[in-house]
Amino acid sequence: MDIITKTEKIIKDVLAENNYEEENVVLSVSSRPEFGQFQYNGAMGLAKKYKTNPREVAQKIVDELNKYEIFENINIAGPGFINISYSKKYLTEYLTEISKDVSENVKKYPKKKIFLDYGGANVAKALHVGHLRTANIGEALKRLASLVGNEVISDVHLGDIGRQSGMVIYQLREEHPEWVFFDENYEGEYPTEITITNADLERIYPLASTKAKENDEIMEEVRKITAELDKGKKSYVALWNIIKEISIKNIKNMYTKINAKFDLWEGETDSYPYIDEMLEILKNAKCLEESQGALVCDVKLDTDKAEIPPLVVIKTDGTTLYATRELATILSRKQRFNPDEIWYIVDSRQGMYFEQVFRTSYKSNLVDKNMKFEFIGVGTMNGKDGKPFKTRDGGVMKLESLLNEIKEETSKYVQDSNMEESEKKDISDKVAVAALKYADLLPNVEKDYIFDISKFCSLEGKTGPYILYSVVRMKSLLAKSNMSDYKMYDIYSQTEKELITKILEMPIRIDTAFRNKTLSEITEYIYELDSLYNKFYAENRILTEQDESKKQTWLFITNLTYKVNKLLLDTLAIDVPDRM
Numbered sequence: 001m002d003i004i005t006k007t008e009k010i011i012k013d014v015l016a017e018n019n020y021e022e023e024n025v026v027l028s029v030s031s032r033p034e035f036g037q038f039q040y041n042g043a044m045g046l047a048k049k050y051k052t053n054p055r056e057v058a059q060k061i062v063d064e065l066n067k068y069e070i071f072e073n074i075n076i077a078g079p080g081f082i083n084i085s086y087s088k089k090y091l092t093e094y095l096t097e098i099s100k101d102v103s104e105n106v107k108k109y110p111k112k113k114i115f116l117d118y119g120g121a122n123v124a125k126a127l128h129v130g131h132l133r134t135a136n137i138g139e140a141l142k143r144l145a146s147l148v149g150n151e152v153i154s155d156v157h158l159g160d161i162g163r164q165s166g167m168v169i170y171q172l173r174e175e176h177p178e179w180v181f182f183d184e185n186y187e188g189e190y191p192t193e194i195t196i197t198n199a200d201l202e203r204i205y206p207l208a209s210t211k212a213k214e215n216d217e218i219m220e221e222v223r224k225i226t227a228e229l230d231k232g233k234k235s236y237v238a239l240w241n242i243i244k245e246i247s248i249k250n251i252k253n254m255y256t257k258i259n260a261k262f263d264l265w266e267g268e269t270d271s272y273p274y275i276d277e278m279l280e281i282l283k284n285a286k287c288l289e290e291s292q293g294a295l296v297c298d299v300k301l302d303t304d305k306a307e308i309p310p311l312v313v314i315k316t317d318g319t320t321l322y323a324t325r326e327l328a329t330i331l332s333r334k335q336r337f338n339p340d341e342i343w344y345i346v347d348s349r350q351g352m353y354f355e356q357v358f359r360t361s362y363k364s365n366l367v368d369k370n371m372k373f374e375f376i377g378v379g380t381m382n383g384k385d386g387k388p389f390k391t392r393d394g395g396v397m398k399l400e401s402l403l404n405e406i407k408e409e410t411s412k413y414v415q416d417s418n419m420e421e422s423e424k425k426d427i428s429d430k431v432a433v434a435a436l437k438y439a440d441l442l443p444n445v446e447k448d449y450i451f452d453i454s455k456f457c458s459l460e461g462k463t464g465p466y467i468l469y470s471v472v473r474m475k476s477l478l479a480k481s482n483m484s485d486y487k488m489y490d491i492y493s494q495t496e497k498e499l500i501t502k503i504l505e506m507p508i509r510i511d512t513a514f515r516n517k518t519l520s521e522i523t524e525y526i527y528e529l530d531s532l533y534n535k536f537y538a539e540n541r542i543l544t545e546q547d548e549s550k551k552q553t554w555l556f557i558t559n560l561t562y563k564v565n566k567l568l569l570d571t572l573a574i575d576v577p578d579r580m
Contacts, residue, residue, distance in 0.1 A: 002105045003094055004038075004507040007084065011040055014064040020046050020057070027084070029505050035075060036083025037501045043080035054080035091500065092488050095560060099486075102563045107507045108149040109514075115333055116142045118345035119156035119255065119262065123247045124168045126202045127254045127399040129389045130347075133378045135260040136440045136573070138345035140519045141376070143571045148514050153263050153337055157329070158251070160244055160267030162322070166226030167208035168201065168243060169236055170218070175204075181239040190238035198250040201243065230319045254399055258433055259573035271328035274335075275320060278328045278366065279313070285364040288313060299359035311356040326357050327366060334367055341372040343517075348377030348446055376517050379448040381440065389451060406432040409457040410465060413580050427577040432457075434464030434574045441519040441572055462527045464574065470530035471569070472580045473537065474562040478555065480543060486556035489549040495539055499532045499557060503564055519572065526568050533561045 001009075008025045015022050022042055030039040043061060047054035058080040065074050065082075070090040075083050086094075098105045118138025121131050138154070146152045173182050179194070180186045196204075212219040229236040248265065255262070282288050287297045293316035300308045315321050333339060344354055358373045360366070383389045389397050410431040414424045439456035443449040459465050491497050506525070513521035542558065545551040569576060 002107050002507040003086075003504055004511075005107050007038070010065070010068060011042075011061065014061055015042075015046070017064065018060050020050065022046060027508070029501075029508065030083055032077065032083070033498065033501070035077055036073060037085045037504065038083075040082040040084065041080075043082060047080065058082050086504075088491060091491070095488055095500065095503070095556075099556070099560050099563065102506075102560070102567050103147065105503075105506055106147055107511045111149055111151060112340040113151045113153070113337065114145050115337060115339040115342045116145070116152060116154045116345065117157045117342065118142075118154065119260065120159060120346060121156065121251050121255075122159035122162075122164055123244050123251070123267065124164055124201045125205050125247075127251060128396050129381055129399055129402055130396075132258070132399055132402075132436070133381060133440055133445075134345050134347070135255060135258060136437050137376070137378055137445050137519065139260045139573045140441060140522075140571060141343065141345065141517060143573065144510070144514055144519070144522075147567075147571055148510065153339070154261075155264040155266055155333075156251075156255070156262040158248065158265070158267035160248075161230065161240075161269050161325070163222065163226055164205055164209075165229055165240055165243075166222040166224075167212060168204055169225050169229065169239060170222050171204045171208035171211075172196075172239070179239075181235045183235075186235070190235060192242065194239070194242050196243075196246065198246055201247055227317060227319045257403065257429075258399075258437065259575065268322070268325040268329070271325045271332055274328040274332045275324060278324075278331045281331070281366055282313065282327075282360070282364045287360065287364040292316065297356075297360045297363065299356050299363065301359075308352070308355065308359075311360050313360075323353070323357060323360075327360060330357075330361055331366055334371070339371065341374060343374040343376055345376045345378060345445075348379055351375060351377050374517070377446050379443070379446050381451045382448055384450060384452060386450065403432060403436065405453060406435055406457060409453050410435055413459070413465060413469075423578075427580060430575045430577045431465055431468060431580065434468050436464070437572060437574050438462075438464030438467060438523060442523045444518050444520050462523070465580075467526055467530055467565070467569070467574075468576060469580055470534055471562060471565045471576050472578075474533065474558050474565070475576070476579065477537075477542060477558055478562065481555055483555060486559050487552045488556040489553045492550055492553065493536075493539065495532070495536045496553075496557060499529075499536050499561065502529050502532050503560060506564060506568075522568055522572060526565060529561065529564065533558075 004027050008027050011027070012022065012025045015025070022045075025040070025042060027038050027040055030036045040061070043058035044054045047057045050057070055076065058076045061082060062074050062076060065071055065084070070086055071084055072087040073083070073085045077083055116138055118134045119131070120134055121127055142152050142154050172179070176182075180188070181190060208222070212222050225236065229240060244267075252265070279288075282297065288295045289298065290296075291310065294312050295314040296310035296312050298310045300310075311323055312321065313324055313327065330342070333342065346354070354373075354375045358375070361373070362369060381389050389402070407428050411428050413431055414427045416424075419427075435457045439449075439451055442462060455461075456463050457465060459469055491500065509521050509525040513519060536557070540554055542551065542554045545554065566576065
């Protein structure tokens with residue numbers, strides 16, 4: 001059990017012994033470190049509830065806490081703030097224990113099965129910076145949910161059907177009319193390979209899109225092809241499956257570069273086997289009604305303060321659309337995995353749509369009322385002009401292009417002439433991804449933010465390179481010590497005490513991050529931790545210290561701080577290079 005949960009349980013037991021009922025006992029970091037490491041502020045609320053003096057309530061709690069040997073210097077400040085510090089003996093024992101596995105210093109939750117839907121790349125289109133945040137945030141939230149004790153399943157949920165499929169097939173028909181896929185009289189088996197690459201697809205889609213926007217007849221033809229594909233036209237399905245395979249291979253490669261990993265590589269079309277059953281469920285629940293030839297579900301509630309329009313489930317031409325496949329995907333996930341919760345990490349502008357989908361799912365009994373949906377809306381990455389990040393010529397920036405620009409900026413950290421080129425590349429890649437991901441996870445998930453390459457690639461301030469440099473410093477120091485085991489003897493300075501308290505604070509920060517579904521709590525915490533460590537490092541000559549007890553203790557603290565960094569950076573999906 002982590003130290004915060006253990007202390008909160010002790011306080012709860014003390015309250016019960018004094019006939020105080022308090023459901024949520026919360027320990028926080030002390031606002032006055034000179035009085036204590038942590039603080040319990042519940043005495044005022046209890047005094048109000050039981051109509052008594054808060055100082056008297058606080059004194060009763062303090063008297064009981066003083067009976068526990070793990071505490072020292074318990075005192076009351078102001079109207080009833082209780083300051084708590086841990087004894088050196090207990091700290092030594094606890095820190096020694098968690099140094100074996102720092103994840104033991106994490107508050108655990110009752111196990112739930114949580115399904116995460118993030119990524120959302122569109123097949124046959126290049127991954128661009130707009131796909132970055134959902135992948136980074138989704139991956140980190142997945143790892144965070146697992147860290148606190150949940151079973152997690154992740155799905156990239158590819159956009160593998162829709163208008164872009166009609167556009168790509170249209171343009172391929174224009175360029176290769178001789179292909180058997182476009183021969184209405186062909187009755188044989190369709191090929192499983194075609195002579196195009198992913199680079200061709202990245203050219204074809206923008207070209208077709210421009211044509212369709214400028215010519216109504218072409219747009220109508222694209223709609224027709226899309227509808228025929230949706231209804232299962234054999235030749236188009238065969239061609240589209242080849243295109244998907246080519247594109248998905250490239251998408252996987254790009255997601256791998258930013259450490260985004262998925263348990264499932266499914267797309268919208270994987271919902272097709274569940275569509276008929278889903279529609280039957282909605283019909284039986286009398287949720288569908290006709291509106292101008294389309295089938296819709298009315299989801300408005302009497303309590304709505306703003307208008308919530310009906311969800312269109314089937315279009316006027318009888319074909320499916322995104323919502324149809326969304327609902328069928330929910331049914332698929334329910335039947336195959338039976339999750340307790342499904343989290344959607346998507347663009348914040350899709351909030352209304354997902355509210356419609358969630359309401360439809362509950363209204364139709366597609367899912368049980370106990371199954372929880374979580375919409376986690378994500379803001380956008382913007383350039384210095386405050387607008388969505390663009391290339392220098394004003395076009396949509398590919399994710400790969402952004403990574404290359406960051407690598408150019410971070411390459412200055414790997415100029416050691418003694419390094420092999422392969423090692424330089426590995427370090428450069430890791431530093432670039434760290435710069436990108438740390439900047440992306442630093443603001444609250446729902447906030448838009450400005451990505452300044454030179455700022456976020458700096459070795460100073462709240463940046464990925466600064467964090468990596470700090471961690472590599474710890475790793476190097478430990479390697480130079482030529483020791484594999486370290487022991488804590490005492491606390492020799494105020495900075496050490498502050499650093500240890502910061503390590504003890506980890507359960508609070510991780511718990512806050514999980515409850516609020518934000519990673520900024522963790523990025524801020526890592527920066528605070530490493531800033532304190534660097535101050536501690538500057539104050540002490542660790543390797544040349546003559547007092548063996550001090551040296552051992554300082555190496556112990558270094559090792560523990562390094563392990564905390566590794567755990568949290570892994571949660572953020574950031575790799576640490578061997579050196580910089």
